[in-house]
Amino acid sequence: MDYNSESMKKTVVLGATENPDRYAYRAAHSLTRHGHPVELVGQREGIVAGVPIHTDQPSLENVHTVTLYVGTRNLPPLYDYILSLNPRRIIFNPGTENSELRQRAAAQGIETVYGCTLVMLATDQY
Numbered sequence: 001m002d003y004n005s006e007s008m009k010k011t012v013v014l015g016a017t018e019n020p021d022r023y024a025y026r027a028a029h030s031l032t033r034h035g036h037p038v039e040l041v042g043q044r045e046g047i048v049a050g051v052p053i054h055t056d057q058p059s060l061e062n063v064h065t066v067t068l069y070v071g072t073r074n075l076p077p078l079y080d081y082i083l084s085l086n087p088r089r090i091i092f093n094p095g096t097e098n099s100e101l102r103q104r105a106a107a108q109g110i111e112t113v114y115g116c117t118l119v120m121l122a123t124d125q126y
Contacts, residue, residue, distance in 0.1 A: 013031070
């Protein structure tokens, strides 16, 4: 299955949580409703939208997008992991903006977007 097609964009939700009040939770549900396969990575085990949350840094292939729900100051230890996924795109949701990671991603040929995954999905810009 080609997860890099325009209709199915395999997405890693970094900062996933079972807390329904968090945007990462809403994004996981919205992504699955829109037909995008998701991998969830967070600090605590759980299940969101029928998908288990990884608490480690799993090796994943065919990643189209990494969408960030981790605060800017908590991102540096995750740089190498994020870049190792070799995604086509990284979405910096509000509160995750990070110029250092953005520059490192651009140097690796990865598209970066300062935006909101939920808005992008709702407006067919995902």
